[in-house]
Amino acid sequence: MKSVLPVLTIVAAILFVWVLAVIPMNMHLTADQAQRDGLVVSPETPAERQDHSGLGLSLRNPSLLGLTFVQERPRLPSPHQVAVEMWDTIVMKKITSKRSLVYHGWVTLSATLLGFAIGTGLGILLAVGIVYNRAMDMSVMPWAIASQTIPILALAPMIIVMLGAIGIQGLLPKAIISAYLSFFPVVVGMVKGLRSPDGMQLDLLRTYHASPAQGFWKLRLPASVPYLFASLKIGISASLVGAIVAELPTGARAGFGARMLVGDQYGQPLVTWAALFAAAITAAALVGLFSLLERLTLRRMGMVRA
Amino acid sequence: MTWVAIIGALAIWAVGWFINTRLANGPKSDARLVGLLVPIIFGLTLLLMWEWLVRMLEVNAVILPPPSAIGVRFVSELPRLWADFEQTIIKGAMTGYLFGAVAAFAVAILADRSDFLTRGILPVGGFMAALPIVGTAPIFVKWLGSGWESKAAVVGVMVFFPILVNTVAGLRDTTAMQRDLMRTYGAGYWPSLFKLRLPAAMPFIFNGLKIATTLALIGAIVAEFFGSPTVGMGFRISTSVGQLALDMVWAEIVVAAIAGSTLYGLMAWIEGRVTFWHPSQRK
Numbered sequence: 149m150k151s152v153l154p155v156l157t158i159v160a161a162i163l164f165v166w167v168l169a170v171i172p173m174n175m176h177l178t179a180d181q182a183q184r185d186g187l188v189v190s191p192e193t194p195a196e197r198q199d200h201s202g203l204g205l206s207l208r209n210p211s212l213l214g215l216t217f218v219q220e221r222p223r224l225p226s227p228h229q230v231a232v233e234m235w236d237t238i239v240m241k242k243i244t245s246k247r248s249l250v251y252h253g254w255v256t257l258s259a260t261l262l263g264f265a266i267g268t269g270l271g272i273l274l275a276v277g278i279v280y281n282r283a284m285d286m287s288v289m290p291w292a293i294a295s296q297t298i299p300i301l302a303l304a305p306m307i308i309v310m311l312g313a314i315g316i317q318g319l320l321p322k323a324i325i326s327a328y329l330s331f332f333p334v335v336v337g338m339v340k341g342l343r344s345p346d347g348m349q350l351d352l353l354r355t356y357h358a359s360p361a362q363g364f365w366k367l368r369l370p371a372s373v374p375y376l377f378a379s380l381k382i383g384i385s386a387s388l389v390g391a392i393v394a395e396l397p398t399g400a401r402a403g404f405g406a407r408m409l410v411g412d413q414y415g416q417p418l419v420t421w422a423a424l425f426a427a428a429i430t431a432a433a434l435v436g437l438f439s440l441l442e443r444l445t446l447r448r449m450g451m452v453r454a
Numbered sequence: 455m456t457w458v459a460i461i462g463a464l465a466i467w468a469v470g471w472f473i474n475t476r477l478a479n480g481p482k483s484d485a486r487l488v489g490l491l492v493p494i495i496f497g498l499t500l501l502l503m504w505e506w507l508v509r510m511l512e513v514n515a516v517i518l519p520p521p522s523a524i525g526v527r528f529v530s531e532l533p534r535l536w537a538d539f540e541q542t543i544i545k546g547a548m549t550g551y552l553f554g555a556v557a558a559f560a561v562a563i564l565a566d567r568s569d570f571l572t573r574g575i576l577p578v579g580g581f582m583a584a585l586p587i588v589g590t591a592p593i594f595v596k597w598l599g600s601g602w603e604s605k606a607a608v609v610g611v612m613v614f615f616p617i618l619v620n621t622v623a624g625l626r627d628t629t630a631m632q633r634d635l636m637r638t639y640g641a642g643y644w645p646s647l648f649k650l651r652l653p654a655a656m657p658f659i660f661n662g663l664k665i666a667t668t669l670a671l672i673g674a675i676v677a678e679f680f681g682s683p684t685v686g687m688g689f690r691i692s693t694s695v696g697q698l699a700l701d702m703v704w705a706e707i708v709v710a711a712i713a714g715s716t717l718y719g720l721m722a723w724i725e726g727r728v729t730f731w732h733p734s735q736r737k
Contacts, residue, residue: 154574162578223597283471283478286489287496297718298711299671301588302687305679305695306703313517381584389586396679404589412592412680420592428585435584 163227172202173224174216179205181219182212225421233422249407249426256391256403257430259319263326264387268380270327271334278335279342279368292335300328304394322394322403329390330383337379341372374451377442384434392427404430459510463503470499519701527701528708534690535709542687543713545602546674550609551666558614559659562621563647575622583615591677600681609673613666617659624658625651657732660725667717671710 179197183189190208191197197205206213217226225233234249241248274292278285304325311321345367353363395405404427411419474492482488501521507513508520515523528535565571591608598604628651636646678688687706694702726735 151573151577154570154572155577156574157570158574158578282483283475283492286478286483286492287474288493290493291497294715297668298714299668299675301672302675302691302707302710305692306700306707309695309698310517310700313514385584385586389588392586393588393676396676408589408592412596417593417596424589424593427589431585432581 170226174222175202175205178216230421233418259322260387260391263323267327267330271331275338322391325394326387326390329386333382334379337375341375342368345371381438516698523701524704528705538687541685542674546605547670550606551670554610554613558617566625579619587612592680595680605674605677608677609670612669612673616665617662620658620662624655628654656729664721
């Protein structure tokens with residue numbers, strides 16, 4: 149609790165810098181608009197204004213400062229504009245509307261969750277295989293680790309086209325990219341977790357005459373839970389990024405990525421910014437959800453939070 | 455025909471798996487050479503199966519080109535791949551990585567002087583590091599144009615937070631005993647920063663730097679999907695996908711994979727040199 153004040157301070161500082169940055173970023177736009185509306189602007193022609201920086205122009209036209217915050221198509225929207233746009237598209241629109249961010253969010257989220265479930269499931273299975281089979285360990289593990297240094301996301305457009313060519317469209321291609329991104333962190337984390345019981349604990353089970361299956365269910369699996377949750381938190385945010393990026397270069401019609409692209413192409417920066425923040429909130433909510441589950445599970449299992 | 459293809463693929467798998475099982479469970483399984491050989495055999499087995507299945511089942515090259523075609527394409531397009539590499543990795547990713555890392559490092563050192571700021575920056579930075587920052591790519595492309603500058607900016611923002619959080623956490627990783635020792639030596643802020651706390655933070659800093667190498671490549675490539683000059687890996691991937699020239703896409707992915715693992719390896723190598731004293735580096 150003692151970090152609430154510092155966190156708020158940092159957030160306030162970021163917002164403050166943002167608000168200040170709005171002025172020079174939008175000044176040229178604002179000046180052009182103000183002139184069209186008949187206000188006096190110095191210097192008088194747009195060409196001359198191009199020679200000035202946004203900051204210089206702001207200093208010469210202090211009367212226009214307020215207008216920089218209410219531009220319809222700002223280069224940098226002010227925080228309240230983004231907030232209003234988000235309120236409009238999340239709360240005020242019907243969920244079924246094509247402009248509702250809840251609708252687009254669900255499109256992205258469903259692909260994320262499906263992919264995350266697939267990736268996590270396969271990842272845990274592979275990790276069990278790696279821990280119990282030495283050949284598998286030596287063959288697969290170096291590749292699993294190396295694959296984390298590779299920008300897998302670059303594969304996204306190709307996977308979509310590949311699957312499209314054999315007739316798979318819609319949710320599944322995005323889910324596969326999400327699955328792919330969450331797969332490797334889970335494998336690496338689970339292998340670490342399943343191997344975390346030390347020699348003493350394994351020996352204890354041997355003195356109990358426990359079978360390998362009992363060793364797995366009663367010792368290795370429970371011991372791996374803290375590692376699993378650490379991986380899940382990385383995996384879920386990677387899945388979300390994967391689903392968003394999968395929507396970007398492929399002309400998707402719906403989803404956060406599609407909204408960002410629409411805002412970009414049709415000159416509606418507020419749409420882009422609102423989608424961006426909605427995606428950020430979704431990511432934060434997912435990670436927060438898993439942190440909560442982590443704490444509840446570990447407390448229930450009697451483990452101190454690692 | 456289909457049956458021949460599948461049985462052949464299974465046979466390739468069986469041979470590869472047999473060799474690996476023998477090697478892994480054999481008497482020399484702890485030897486360094488075997489540790490290298492086993493994953494290589496595994497990779498070759500997969501490549502052979504891929505080649506065999508694509509050829510026998512006559513899979514359309516628009517869906518999945520065989521590895522040999524990708525290899526041929528890679529060699530014949532080497533100049534173009536090099537140009538793309540230069541544009542995306544060296545100009546976009548590396549510049550952004552450098553600026554992002556230096557900025558994160560500077561902020562961390564400044565913030566470290568105040569316990570209040572540190573307690574604020576750690577959660578906020580950790581939160582930001584989990585966000586889909588790649589999404590800011592269209593915004594930066596709009597602000598800075600489609601040249602490499604906008605890519606460097608996206609990369610800079612993406613790598614900033616992981617490096618910042620790790621550096622801040624690392625600078626706090628000294629024990630009271632160690633700090634007291636420095637005080638008994640009469641060391642002030644700067645000597646104890648350079649001689650105690652920075653060295654102690656190095657494992658953390660390199661952890662951040664290593665995470666950031668992959669992020670840098672992702673940022674630079676994905677940002678090019680939003681607009682770029684007619685050169686660059688992201689540009690080539692998106693246009694080649696459009697032309698259904700999938701062997702070219704795969705060739706770019708090979709370049710990305712090589713670049714990614716080289717950068718990571720480079721960072722790991724420097725880490726080994728700098729933090730040779732750390733328990734994790736002991737052989």
